[in-house]
Amino acid sequence: GGDSARLLCLPVHPLWQSPITIPGGSRQSPINIQWRDSVYDPHLKPLEIRYDPETCLHMWNNGYCFLVEFEDSTDKSYITGGPLENNYRLKQFHFHWGAINEWGSEHTVDCKVFPAELHLVHWNSCKFASFEEAVMEANGLAVIGVFLKIGAHHSGLQNLVEVLPSIKHKDTLVEFDEFDPSCLLPSCPDYWTYSGSLTTPPLTESVTWIIKKKPIEVDEDQLEMFRMLLFNSFGDEEQRMVDNFRPLQPLMGRTVRSSFS
């Protein structure tokens, strides 16, 4: 954590000066998913994903990653089914990635690290009035995680990649519409699910994680475009936006369920 790094005189990225696990944190994310320890749950339903491209608002650089945000005043874009008891409305999606293709994802599978990971963030619109409220509550959020691997060019992702130069610096924003994030999901329905947390502050333990078994493929040039983004504001010293992932957190006795046997 931050303390050990400081002892070793290693730089601690500003984001990690907060405690690595929040006091009493028993369900922190990300985790390593040990395939053989996951438990097939035949009662898990298929995940239902309904996204309306018209709800897409804008893309912006928040100084930690880039995110695409959605209009979430009605239930136009939502998920339900799977491990979920209610409808969860799409709020935003973003990625985590590394400086090189050898690392970058937050979750790992049998300790395998992927070059990047997509997070589609949804909030429980049956129980809470807003995303900000749901962030603080157990069962408030559902995040779909999708691994990215280097391979074929991804034509849907290219629509995002083309716009990245216009949000190079922290706190820059660009209009972005008519994008259907379903194009970023693998066709295979299989997933793992477990109870966890946000992987950035406030690190609240409010997330039902749904991690897709199959990765999507993107090409080297597309991932390299993520790495041209900057953590810093315009005019400040250039710091490439890379390695924006949290270290693995202890499982603390949690069971990871699989939707497939």
Ligand SMILES: CCCCNCc1ccc(S(N)(=O)=O)cc1
């Ligand atoms: C109250 C404002 C919170 C903004 N940030 C939320 C947030 C943080 C991390 C993740 S993640 N990386 O666990 O999917 C999603 C959403």
Ligand SMILES: [Zn+2]
């Ligand atoms: Zn994330």
